[in-house]
Amino acid sequence: MNARLNEIWVYLAASPLLGLTLTLLAYQGAVWINRRCNGHPLANPVLIAVLTLVALLWISGTPYPTYFDGAQFVHFLLGPATVALAIPLHAQLGRLRRLAGPLLVALLVGSLTAATSAVFIGRLLGASDATLVSLAPKSVTTPIAMGIAERLGGLPSLTAVLVILTGIFGAVGAQWIYRLMNCRDPAVRGFSLGIASHGIGTARAFQIGEQTGAFAALGMGLNGLLTAVLLPWLMPILMRWMG
């Protein structure tokens, strides 16, 4: 019996089916837990699903690349989903036109705050150069951040992880910050969350509401573009300035 089970395991562990199914199961379990907690920000679906899967892979001794063979089918959908963000964005066209000036100023200030504060705090607490460069693009969406880190001499795969942690921190903490600031405007909430925590913040913003989500998508897209242009130029200045 045990030999037979082992045979089945060896077969399944090597096929993409298992990684894909586990990802979907872990995510739906995480959504279920999130609902049971009345959507409490700490019960973040990405966080719960990632922790569950890491624990499962660790216990079963499965290497990440084997898991990713299956999970890549989900990962692939990030591309078309990013393109699809144009649609809720377009629904806010009227408000976008009226707010263009303030949005652009807030974008510039937010983008600079995101990169500068991360590098500054990291350096203060003794992070290595490679970690600092991987930290700097943490607020922009994973594929852009990885590209930037690679060009500046950071570690792209570490950047991917820092970006996702940033997303989770933003998604978890945003509600408290808005409460503290007494901020209810969906445009302000969404835009700041999209700039600070990219796609995961945007996913959280869509849970709050359609309009919040649209402005988060806008913040995420614009900050991705701006950071890609700004950081290769800003990073050497920051590194020199902090020694």
Add this chain to the structure above:
Amino acid sequence: MLKAITLLLLFQLIGETIVMLFRLPVPGPVIGMALLFGVLVLRDGASTELRNTAQSLLQHLSLLFVPAGVGVMLHFQRIADEWLPILIALPVSTFATIAVTALVLRGLQREESLE
């Protein structure tokens, strides 16, 4: 559904091509999003089919980040070595960014509506 998905993939493909062609530092899907946005502005909106497909895709946006997030297991060592700067810099910087952006946008919006 099928038409809408084809359209999204097509815009992604155009985006990727433009990025390769001009060696832009931005990923293809972001250019694809900008192009589709431009087309929607010109054509005055999306079809119902496209709207519904986008909505069902974006409803589970969180799911799409899970595979990359599990990659955290590749970096346990570095995170263990540098846990203090990482675990303080990330949340503090993220919260500061949210607060500063929200304050600036709110301040400028008020100023504009007063004029």
